[in-house]
Amino acid sequence: MIWQQLQSLAGSYPLALRGLGMTVMLSLISLVLGTALGFGLGILRTGGNRLISSVIGAWVDLIRGTPFLVQIFLIFFILPEFGIELGAFTAGIIALTNLAACFICEIVAAGIRSVPTGQVEAALASGLSRWQRMRQVVLPQAMRIVLPPLVGQYVLLIKDSSVVSAIGLTDLTRVGWLVVQRVPNGLLVFFLVGVGYFIVCYPLIMLARRLERRMGQAHGEVQL
């Protein structure tokens, strides 16, 4: 019975691979961009300029306080009203990158704040410039606090990428919707979709755990 249904699903194999590819591609691009942007925002957030810091803070709160589905709809359906026409893929990347950047910004800012003032003062006293203090003294120590939740956040963001199916991108979740219309066994189909996500996420979960363990042993700096 199950076997028969699995066989009937075998035909959907290429479609599933494409969906998995789309999920991985979306996640990868937006995580790389979101990490870069998130670190930049996190550094600015703690940079001492009140105005910049509170603008970033307000934006982060706004994004964290609204459902991702709503954000995607706003970008994909509302922006064209103002003359900004985006393809579904670009809209998905923008929405996911923004979401990633906001969460990562807060993780990075918390990491930077966790570095003792004395460290910054020592760097300041020896004449290191602002960027040198960040690069040589603050960030390496902040990474200790940042890395485990950062990798954990990646897992959450990969799962959040399933929401892009709502604007018609054929990612893993949407493949599930498409297939289930042909094969009337939703349980099995979405079980397999879940397995697909798990295969992508599990290595990251393992990595996060490993980093957390390593944190205690390192001399204030954790390396991948």
Added chain:
Amino acid sequence: MSTPSQAKTGMIDFRGVNKWFGPLNVLKDITLSVEPREVVVVCGPSGSGKSTLIRCINGLETIKDGDLIVDGQRLGDPATNMTLLRTEIGFVFQSFNLYPHKTALENVTLAPIHVRKIPRAEAEQAGRDLLAKVGLADKVNAYPSQLSGGQQQRVAIARCLGMRPKIMLFDEPTSALDPEMISEVLDVMVAVAEEGMTMMVVTHEMGFARKVAQRVVFMDAGAIVESGTPEAFFSAPKTDRSRAFLSKILRH
């Protein structure tokens, strides 16, 4: 560095300096001049403003009014490049503040390489020599967490010396140390003083003051109450407050 018109100013020159933390007047009309090669010990009860005093010199604290001239440059003056001036001023912290993710040698060479732009090989050789000088030749590759407090503080002093500063400031350098480690740090400080470094040292180590200081400055409640040679200050303190303070710290 100093121009002819400023030839008479000291290496560090406080002129009527005031500082407030909110309503609290933490530095009151400080006037104090430290000559090149002079060693000045600053003492006083906790909360008297002595740490704040030396933290102003390298701009870790800013002053409200009065003038503070360091190495011929007025602090707060737009023409004064604070980052550049800081490279001439070594600062030793009570809690060492070594970079925990860097080895002893990396702690010493970081600023010379990145700020002074000294080639790495040269900076590392100089760093090894300095660590040897403070008695830590065998700890070059140790991380701060692997060192004792006294060893960490000696690395911190070597880190300052690596920049070849004109001035060294010490903020209670031995207060966080176990008693048996105090002398190894003081010995290094004596050696630095004997090489002619301009130094301001916040400390209650009166043995150190007697040995190398030209002057002891006693502070209380943000003001300089008394200032004189170590002999004069220890044997014949002039004010009640300094007598009360000395009787407390010299009891043991």
